[in-house]
Amino acid sequence: MKQPIDDSSVPPARPSLSPKKNADVLQDLEAHFLERERQDPSSPYYRGADSNRPPQTMPRRRRFMLGAMAAMGSAGVHGVASSATPGAIERTVPPDATKVQGVGVAVDDGGYGARSQFETEVRTRYATKTTESSWSFTPLQNSMGMITPSGLHYERHHGGIATIDPTKHELYVHGMVKQAKKFSMADLKRYPALSRLMFIECSGNGLTEWAKPTLKTVQGTHGLTSTSDWIGVPLSTILNEVGLKPGAKWLLAEGGDAAVMTRSIPIEKAMKDCLLAYGQNGEAIRPEQGYPVRLFVPGYEGNMSIKWLRRLEVSDMPFMTREETSKYTDLMPDGTSLQFSFLMEAKSVITYPSGEMTLNKPGFYEISGLAWSGRGAVKRVEVSVDGGRNWREATLHGPVLPICHTRFTLPWEWDGKEAILQSRCIDETGYVQPTIKELVDQRGLSSVYHLNGIQSWKVAASGEVTNVHHY
Amino acid sequence: MSITIKGAVAAAAMALACAGAPMAQTSTATASSADNPHDYGFGSPVTDDELKQFVSPLPDGRGLPPGSGTVMQGEKVYTQQCLACHGANLEGGIGDRLIGGRGTLAKSDKGGPPIKTVESYWPYSTTLFDYIKRAMPFTAPNSMSNDDVYAVTAYILYKGDIIPKDATMDKDSLPKVAMPNRDAFKPAGR
Numbered sequence: 073m074k075q076p077i078d079d080s081s082v083p084p085a086r087p088s089l090s091p092k093k094n095a096d097v098l099q100d101l102e103a104h105f106l107e108r109e110r111q112d113p114s115s116p117y118y119r120g121a122d123s124n125r126p127p128q129t130m131p132r133r134r135r136f137m138l139g140a141m142a143a144m145g146s147a148g149v150h151g152v153a154s155s156a157t158p159g160a161i162e163r164t165v166p167p168d169a170t171k172v173q174g175v176g177v178a179v180d181d182g183g184y185g186a187r188s189q190f191e192t193e194v195r196t197r198y199a200t201k202t203t204e205s206s207w208s209f210t211p212l213q214n215s216m217g218m219i220t221p222s223g224l225h226y227e228r229h230h231g232g233i234a235t236i237d238p239t240k241h242e243l244y245v246h247g248m249v250k251q252a253k254k255f256s257m258a259d260l261k262r263y264p265a266l267s268r269l270m271f272i273e274c275s276g277n278g279l280t281e282w283a284k285p286t287l288k289t290v291q292g293t294h295g296l297t298s299t300s301d302w303i304g305v306p307l308s309t310i311l312n313e314v315g316l317k318p319g320a321k322w323l324l325a326e327g328g329d330a331a332v333m334t335r336s337i338p339i340e341k342a343m344k345d346c347l348l349a350y351g352q353n354g355e356a357i358r359p360e361q362g363y364p365v366r367l368f369v370p371g372y373e374g375n376m377s378i379k380w381l382r383r384l385e386v387s388d389m390p391f392m393t394r395e396e397t398s399k400y401t402d403l404m405p406d407g408t409s410l411q412f413s414f415l416m417e418a419k420s421v422i423t424y425p426s427g428e429m430t431l432n433k434p435g436f437y438e439i440s441g442l443a444w445s446g447r448g449a450v451k452r453v454e455v456s457v458d459g460g461r462n463w464r465e466a467t468l469h470g471p472v473l474p475i476c477h478t479r480f481t482l483p484w485e486w487d488g489k490e491a492i493l494q495s496r497c498i499d500e501t502g503y504v505q506p507t508i509k510e511l512v513d514q515r516g517l518s519s520v521y522h523l524n525g526i527q528s529w530k531v532a533a534s535g536e537v538t539n540v541h542h543y
Numbered sequence: 544m545s546i547t548i549k550g551a552v553a554a555a556a557m558a559l560a561c562a563g564a565p566m567a568q569t570s571t572a573t574a575s576s577a578d579n580p581h582d583y584g585f586g587s588p589v590t591d592d593e594l595k596q597f598v599s600p601l602p603d604g605r606g607l608p609p610g611s612g613t614v615m616q617g618e619k620v621y622t623q624q625c626l627a628c629h630g631a632n633l634e635g636g637i638g639d640r641l642i643g644g645r646g647t648l649a650k651s652d653k654g655g656p657p658i659k660t661v662e663s664y665w666p667y668s669t670t671l672f673d674y675i676k677r678a679m680p681f682t683a684p685n686s687m688s689n690d691d692v693y694a695v696t697a698y699i700l701y702k703g704d705i706i707p708k709d710a711t712m713d714k715d716s717l718p719k720v721a722m723p724n725r726d727a728f729k730p731a732g733r
Contacts, residue, residue, distance in 0.1 A: 201637050202637065202681075204681075205681075230678075231678065231681075231684065244589060244593075244594065244597070245586075246589060246594055251588060252588065252589045252594070253586035253587060253588060253589060254586060254587055254589045254593075255585065255586040255587075259585045259586050259587075262583070262585050263583060263585065309583075310586075313582075313583060313584075313585065313586060314586075324599055326597070326599065330678070330684045331677075331678050331684070332677035332678055332684065332685065334599065334673075334677070383597055385597075385599060387601060389601055389602070389603070390602075391599055391600075391601055391602075391673075392601075392602045392666070392667045392669065392670050393599075393670060393673060393674070394670055394673070394674040394678075397665060397666050397667060397670050397728070398659065398661075398664055398665050398670070401728065402731065403648060403657055403659070405649065405650040406649055406650070406651075407648040407649030407650075407651075407652070407727060408727045408728070408729060409664075409727055409728050409729075410728075410729060410730070410731035411728040411729065411730055411731060412730050412731055413731030413733055414731075414733070415733045417733070516650060518648075518650075518656070518657050
């Protein structure tokens with residue numbers, strides 16, 4: 073046993089400030105922070121426009137951010153200057169972390185934490201013709217639990233990521249309403265807020281997989297879905313504020329991005345459970361998720377949850393925008409098309425083991441995956457290791473929430489022989505996730521969207537896992 | 544002081560949320576906060592003038608702005624604004640193919656995969672005006688005048704054999720254009 077540690081026996085890594093000076097520094101920092109916040113209408117410390125100072129401007133905040141970036145840059149002092157993995161700070165790895173002091177508090181991260189330099193999973197972009205009209209997949213293969221880190225949330229943009237000053241952003245609400253209004257972000261944040269854990273999924277998730285297995289990993293086959301804690305104002309609160317006129321049936325939601333993305337939402341859905349979300353996982357939503365505010369339409373195809381929301385127009389009919397006519401409609405074998413196929417139906421996928429992984433040797437493995445349904449809560453998930461001949465009920469890891477990713481697991485003893493792993497989700501309405509064949513029989517091979525069929529992973533005797541179709 | 548007020552607001556918010564249970568995270572969370580309306584009075588009234596900056600026509604033509612354009616004018620606009628991405632013959636490139644494809648949508652049709660274009664697939668002519676107006680050209684969205692948008696809309700519809708060469712498109716004529724695939728859409732019911 074070593075000597076008990078006594079504070080005085082541990083020399084400080086660098087001369088520390090006296091408690092008095094420490095307090096001064098903190099107060100200075102706080103004063104600067106408050107000075108900034110008091111001029112920011114979106115801050116709880118906002119003092120109003122009667123201040124003698126000019127209104128808060130973005131350059132001021134940007135300088136602050138640059139300062140933070142510079143602080144992060146100084147990590148080179150502490151560590152090796154090399155390319156850190158995205159979202160990480162590259163630090164020198166000592167032979168024994170118990171023999172040297174670690175990195176001081178707020179020394180190199182600018183006050184905003186970074187993930188470990190040893191973690192490398194990132195979103196991957198689908199190779200569309202332009203980067204602005206494109207999408208990126210969440211790395212589900214590394215996912216744990218039910219929540220997607222904000223920085224790994226999947227993306228789908230039609231005109232790039234809009235950069236919007238929240239102090240200048242306004243949301244217009246008009247059309248068949250009693251009093252047309254516009255709302256600043258400060259206005260929106262005055263309303264009673266709520267938070268709700270919900271998945272969102274692009275209806276194009278899996279579009280490459282209809283006819284044959286195409287993408288290799290679960291990131292490619294299923295990565296267009298993510299779960300966050302979304303915080304904001306119920307849309308019904310705002311619609312009650314402006315007052316709907318009789319005959320109001322549809323609502324146009326319009327984004328403030330270069331695509332000026334638009335979708336029509338049925339008014340019943342708008343009043344039922346839609347959210348104007350300005351928060352995500354405990355902080356402001358990310359720019360790529362629609363900062364400063366997005367619409368969130370629970371359980372419906374992701375495209376309807378308009379980002380960078382700038383306008384809502386109430387009408388008596390759908391607007392028939394490009395994204396609800398020429399896109400996001402499902403072409404049937406007879407040449408007709410299904411329109412307004414809003415619902416994201418029950419779906420599940422095994423994330424471990426999944427495509428391109430290798431099981432080194434026979435023995436115990438915990439099968440793990442995600443299940444979700446736009447109709448409500450997941451009631452049951454069943455897993456097969458023999459291509460659907462036998463099914464076992466998986467354990468659901470709570471909380472099991474409606475319209476939310478639900479983690480499931482099943483212990484599995486792999487005997488070293490070829491196996492086909494599948495999962496199927498049954499939701500609280502009794503809907504059972506179909507096979508891909510059942511969907512193809514119903515809808516043909518041209519409908520593009522809404523593939524929620526059962527995914528099959530083949531484990532070869534060698535332990536190699538591959539994406540296969542198996543009915 | 545401001546913290547106290549904020550706390551009070553938050554408490555009121557929680558009370559409201561509980562009272563109406565609008566989106567409580569339970570498996571039966573379908574009740575609407577419409578059950579519990581409250582007159583907050585936040586937000587500012589807007590004038591009709593302010594709303595003129597927005598264009599979002601309905602399929603029956605309501606909401607279409609003034610202005611007009613001919614096929615001939617549209618050809619010039621297309622050459623300057625659209626051709627680089629959509630091709631000299633509207634065959635597509637970086638941008639979508641715009642014409643052709645009739646008779647390719649059904650499985651029984653011969654000749655490979657379905658070709659979805661303005662001509663073969665789009666059910667409403669107003670959508671074409673709306674989309675070009677708000678999102679095109681890709682490198683300078685919402686930069687074209689209403690006249691130019693009407694004109695290039697007319698040109699694309701003409702090239703798709705939907706309107707005659709001497710047609711003029713405006714807020715009255717555009718919604719009357721009969722799109723070939725108009726009746727092929729039905730609600731999915733899910």
